[in-house]
Amino acid sequence: MPLLARTVTTPLAIEIRRGAVAELGRLLADRRISAGGVVAVVVGPGQGARITELIRPTLGSADVFTVAGGTLDAAVELGAKLRERGYDAVVGIGGGKTIDTAKYAATRYGLPMVSVATSLAHDGIASPISSLAHEGGRGSYGVHIPIAVIVDLDFVADGPEHLTRAGIGDAISNLNAIADWELAHHVRGEPIDGLAVTFARTGAEAVLNHPGTIADDGLRTALAEAHVLGGVAMAVCGSSRPASGGCHEISHALDHLYPDAAAHGEQVGMGALFCAYLRGDPRLDQIAACLRRHGLPRTPADLGLSEDQFTEAALRAPTTRPDRYTILEHLALTPDEMAARVKEFAATFQDSGSAHG
Ligand SMILES: [Zn+2]
Numbered sequence: 001m002p003l004l005a006r007t008v009t010t011p012l013a014i015e016i017r018r019g020a021v022a023e024l025g026r027l028l029a030d031r032r033i034s035a036g037g038v039v040a041v042v043v044g045p046g047q048g049a050r051i052t053e054l055i056r057p058t059l060g061s062a063d064v065f066t067v068a069g070g071t072l073d074a075a076v077e078l079g080a081k082l083r084e085r086g087y088d089a090v091v092g093i094g095g096g097k098t099i100d101t102a103k104y105a106a107t108r109y110g111l112p113m114v115s116v117a118t119s120l121a122h123d124g125i126a127s128p129i130s131s132l133a134h135e136g137g138r139g140s141y142g143v144h145i146p147i148a149v150i151v152d153l154d155f156v157a158d159g160p161e162h163l164t165r166a167g168i169g170d171a172i173s174n175l176n177a178i179a180d181w182e183l184a185h186h187v188r189g190e191p192i193d194g195l196a197v198t199f200a201r202t203g204a205e206a207v208l209n210h211p212g213t214i215a216d217d218g219l220r221t222a223l224a225e226a227h228v229l230g231g232v233a234m235a236v237c238g239s240s241r242p243a244s245g246g247c248h249e250i251s252h253a254l255d256h257l258y259p260d261a262a263a264h265g266e267q268v269g270m271g272a273l274f275c276a277y278l279r280g281d282p283r284l285d286q287i288a289a290c291l292r293r294h295g296l297p298r299t300p301a302d303l304g305l306s307e308d309q310f311t312e313a314a315l316r317a318p319t320t321r322p323d324r325y326t327i328l329e330h331l332a333l334t335p336d337e338m339a340a341r342v343k344e345f346a347a348t349f350q351d352s353g354s355a356h357g
Helices: 021-030 049-054 072-082 094-107 153-158 161-188 195-211 216-239 246-257 264-279 286-292 307-320 327-331 337-352
Strands: 012-017 040-043 062-064 089-094 114-118 127-133 136-142 148-152
Touching: 012 161, 012 216, 012 337, 021 049, 021 114, 021 148, 021 195, 040 049, 040 072, 040 094, 040 307, 049 062, 049 089, 062 307, 072 094, 089 094, 094 114, 094 127, 148 153, 148 216, 153 216, 153 246, 161 195, 161 264, 161 286, 161 327, 195 286, 246 264, 246 307, 246 327, 264 286, 264 327, 264 337, 307 327, 307 337
Parallel strands: 012 148, 040 062, 040 089, 089 114, 114 148
Antiparallel strands: 127 136
């Protein structure tokens, strides 16, 4: 009997709506994740108090841990605390740092992890990867995909707009990651996973073509779904390939050279536009229009960088992921060629208004 299908591991529950944090206890019980509420709730320092107050009525017996910093050390320390009581699950509530810390600690001690996102700044909310600071750099660590993904749109709506905007950049950068993957497949015979491509591209296309603004729950929902699909795409193929190409290599290089220049999603969105430009991508104008519509950076100047600074990052980018073949490795531009392309690129997109203007 031939194998007619494959089984993929996905979260058991996805809930994207307002008021999700306040009903967390019921949700965990309904989904048989925890009937008695013996869970470890992990919050960040910023919103920890508001979240703790909201969950108390339905999750009275939960232990609440506050973690800060999004570091590997904080995740290991949290893991040690999780061993002290027989928890049903670890619930990480917050933004990327808190969720990545909780994901890592839960995986280390074999506990299911519930991801409760209060921001949509990047695609880590449902991914099998934790990005954590360690010894002066950032590491990406493979972890188990969350057992449930909950997005509370009340928190997203109340939170800083630039976080939601950045999330749009991360979501649409998947189009570039997929184009890089297809290139590696054609040029070097790298295996490509059509199911992972389908998930990642569907989410990115929905965001790219959504007519709403970040003030609409419709767009916020499409963005949250794109992040969920991106996370499942990574879990399906066991790699960040469907969500990370030359766009992310450029962002990693920017992180090394000019820490805190801009948010991850702002950097990868602009990196995706630059890679699409180098590639002569037929979607270039659509990507540029989407970034412009949502006030995202499109040129080095929009990121607060000179053309020379951005050129240096683009040249360094391939060294950040030596095993990943993208348009940057494919073209292998010399420093002079790269500087010329960056100059043309900046001139092409600088006239139609600054992202922050
Ligand atoms: Zn990303």
